[in-house]
Amino acid sequence: MEQNHDYEKACERYLLGELTEQEQAQLEEAYFTNDARFESFLAVKHDLIDAYARGDLSGVKRQRFEQNFLASGPRRQRVEEAKEFIRAVSAAPLKESIVNEPINSSTQSSDVPWWRSISNLFVLRPLVFRGAVAALLLLVVAGSWVLVRRYQRQQADLQELHQVALRQKEEELKRASASPVNENTSAPDSNVTSNLSDNRQPVNSTDVPKPGTVNKRPRQPASGQVASIFLLPFSARGDSDSHPLLLRSETRAVRLTLAFQKADYSRYEVVLRTAEGEQVLRRGPLSDRSNAAGRSVTLTLDPAIFRRRDYIVTLNGITSEGKPETVAEYYFHVKRETPQSTPAAVPR
């Protein structure tokens, strides 16, 4: 047990690049010659990537991970895959009926007909299992009632959602007819304009998810899968409100549009930091676009990089010598929403 723990610790240090050459060679030889060791190694690696992708690695460990583990392209890809995996798994519905199912139950259920399994319960341990089956029946009845209630609630929610979407669509049409230009251009003095319009639910009734398919992704991403936020420079703000970026479980991309007035750079880079100053990512070179309202840089980000906290975005212009110069800073905070159709917690 202790030996396993030591081995796993060594695996983690190996992945973080903390082992000496000799220690590395020992560990590698161990996993090459012992399949169980290799499985443990993979499990440690999965957990480490998973923790990083969730933002659960902190301080030195995170730094080591970024310096060593993310030093190669293939491994950066592993992290991206892990984020995708977490998102996909988080969006998948849990089936409550199998909660707390013991480890060997799957093999049992695949090999033995269900009616035989039930009859075996009575043959083997009558009293205990009769009680258990009675309790199970009670659970099924209670569970059915809960499901019916949930279905009714979902129906009501969907109806409400539909009405909200229709109202939003009407408002959008009104705004569009009043001003054909981008709505943000009409408010150049409001320093930050939070825009979650892409995060709305579909408008057409055919697009509203049906109760049985609420978690099924359509082939083309619905508009609700992209959360957009339009930001104006933080420095010119009169108030100190942080503007929200709402991320739902179905959100698959975050589009940040950073507006600014004037800058003479042909290339830009964006640095995203938490309000505490921890760098989340640096992206560049980027090109800007201009319209009647001024200029803007847009970038699309993976929602998995965001936690529920405040963020500061720095837009840098890249000089002809390749040096970054700050053009503007932006401020927003992230909110995450758990979908009602997916059980948030598993009863125990």
Add this chain to the structure above:
Amino acid sequence: MEIERSTSRGETPSLLAARKKDSTLTQEAFEGLLASLDADREQAGLKYEKLRRKLIEFFEARGSRWPTDHADETINRVGRKVAEGEIVQDLNRYSYGVARLLFLESLRARETEPITDDLAHVSLTPADDEENERLRQEQEGRLECLEDCLNKLPAANRHCIIEYYREENGIKIEQRKRQAEALNMSLNALRLRASRIRAELGNCVNGCLARSQATGKQSFITD
């Protein structure tokens, strides 16, 4: 000074040629390699896959830019040695030795390569709209395959992997401890189980992608 132009993979022509020269293994040699892994062909196939996986992990950990290529090259070299009649007691250990030598070779080769900024390969650089659209469609394909594969898992495994990895409020490690307790197993056993299921999912997704995307060469959660 003559500077060789790098290929799209960052390799100089001489390196590429060297790689290609070594990248062949006859069918006979391959069969011999499989036979030396296990007398039963199905088992040999499984052992081959596991060995390859180990090699990829090794090269990834050592910072190789092309871990898959290096893993395959290692296997080719081992296969040729076996075909030449070399007696190998422990093929995994032997392969590790070959992999170490190949890695040292690649380090030496890298020293002669023109210096390139490795960060240039980072996928964080934004692509144009067309490229974004292509990437988005690829991602869609992978996610659809993953969803299908999740649904094909036995119910208990499906539940286990979802519970283990899903994004929830609170501290994940505490949730996993509770999950392990509910399943009456140690946290370590749960971690191994989740890792195995994930590997199974990875194989399923790769198979799904291979079937659905004849053109693209994608892989997903390959471990």
